[in-house]
Amino acid sequence: MVQKKRPVPEVDQVFDLLTSGDSLNYAFLRGQLVVEGILVEALRAKLEHPEAIELDRLSYSGIVGMCRALGMIDDNVLGLLRKIGKLRNTMAHDLRYELSFQEIFELAKLASAAGVSFSDETIFNDEQRSREWYGASGILQELFQNLAQDLVCLFDPKLEGVFSEFFSPPAGNSTEHLVE
Secondary structure, rough: OOOOOHHHHHHHHHHHHHHHHOOOHHHHHHHHHHHHHHHHHHHHOOOHHHHHHOHHHHOOOOOOHHHHOOOOOOOEEEEEEEHHHHHHHHHHHHOOOOOOOHHHHHHHHHHHHHHOOOOHHHHOOOOOOOHHHHHHHHHHHHHHHHHHHHHHHOOOOOHHHHHHHHHOOOOOOOOOOOOO
């Protein structure tokens, strides 16, 4: 079997990837990690003997699958979480990959179908206005923040305090770019 050769990034590209904290990919990866952390903590709370499983060593796919197997999420949420995992894997295996607006918009539509609440239906219903009013970064920010909050509330409102630091924007970070 011939093994597919991975593209080797240029030194400047690696430097840019390591120093640019405002890229869509960076925001996506942070959002995915927050969601994964919530899922792991929810599993710990759900399992009678969580110490019997090394939850921190499970793959994202394994964590999502276990949540579905235990009835903690439905098929719509499963589809959304799997799509998030697929996009994360694409980024992890191709450092040149850049998320597109279309992928983020499609993710927002999946999130809505999974029951994630949004401040405005335009975000997932009207691609043109969503692009103009929110842009890819605005959609991504709201998608992951609301997904994280919805998951915490879905699993156990008592967990909300565990993740409060994820729900407060860092100092200097605002949503003023969003058009009312």
